[in-house]
Amino acid sequence: MLERTHLEILTAIKEHGTLTKAADALHLTQSALSHSIKKLEAQLNTAIWEKKGRELRLTAAGECIQSLAIRVLPHFSHTELLLDQIANGESGSLRIGMECHPCYHWLLRVIEPYLSRWPSVDIDVKQEFQFGALGALQNFEIDVLITPDPLFTPDIQYTPVFGYEHMLVVSRFHPLANHAWVAPEELINEVLFSYPVEPQRLDIFSQFLTPAKCTVRKHKIIETTEIMLQMVAAGRGVCALPGWLVEQYSKTMPIKSVRFGEHGIDKQIYIGTRKHEEQIDYLNDFITQAQHART
Structure with a gap:
């Protein structure tokens, strides 16, 4: 048939x-x-x-x-690729999907030693996903998914990599710069810069502003971290980023991080893989190195 x-x-x-x-x-x-x-x-x-x-x-x-x-x-295509690699004595390929825009800087520190350990493994990083990479992982378009917002399904295994605190980023000269934490209503007159992600999937909205029935004066999209932080440093608005990333940039830029609310927003980065591929050595080693990479 x-x-x-x-x-x-x-x-x-x-x-x-x-x-x-x-x-x-x-x-x-x-x-x-x-x-x-x-x-x-x-x-x-x-x-x-x-x-x-x-x-x-x-x-x-x-x-x-x-x-x-x-x-x-x-x-079919994925299995044929693996079989071809086995026949030619190659280790394989690792296609990484990124749903964490700022994690690219952290990923570079993972990939550098990984390439040395696995010289026969080809690596490709795809960043065009905007919270839609789960389908790509399930459909064999990527092999690894790096995300702070896992969508748990029976066929996908998520491994926690590292935790961090999501922080508000302001200019060093902003009125909020010396606050220990910020309340939702203190942002209603602010311009918010963010990556091109749906507002309902942004933690500053879903975990902070929306539950308090607040919003910002204006929401602008910026695709690159560096430009976003330049705008914040110039006093043009605020943004929300992982605390470890803000700490790195604050060494050379006039920016500061402020906690969201009295208790903050705690997050975790996960690596998602297909469950039936746990036995692949080079994939498991990537996860291990990612867990030990310092932010």
Whole structure:
């Protein structure tokens, strides 16, 4: 019945729209591609696609198969990559997804010694995820997820790496700079800078402002840590970052960190991996080194 070839064909049709382009993408002849689907249609006794001019459109049955392809084909590709690496005597590859923007500075201290210990392991770091990397981990697009906000699921194992306190960052000359802690209502006239993350997933909102039914005067997005802190140092607004990162930058910039509320906001960085891959040595060693890397 269903074979991997069918999944690849329907995925190519969905992506390219025409038989010609799909055949070219799969390095097959149009007749071979068409024959394969006609044979499947005969077995299933239902149409898989229908022609609309020069384009092909998947039927309900075709969409159902293509939905399966989205879930299954990445597993094939990942396993084939591992098998190819084994056959060629290579250790593997480690694709790291980052949901923690400021953790990039910490990650550099992990990767440097790791590359020396594992010279045959290729590393790729993907930072484009905005709290959407869990799906990428489940779909084999990445191998490791670094996040301060784990979404626990049965198929993912999260390992705590290090804890820290989330802090408000202000200019050294800001009225709040000498406060031991800040109350939510003291930020209502402030401009808040943050990374491009949904407000409901930002701790300053979810754990501090929103429960107190407060907000800031203006919320602006800045993608880079350095520019964000330059803006804060210039008195243009405030931001929220891990305390260890603020401590590093405060050595060269006129900024200070202030606790959120009397008790603060405690956070933890986790590394997420797929549960059935705990036996991979180079992956486990990455977690071990990450746990021992100093912030």
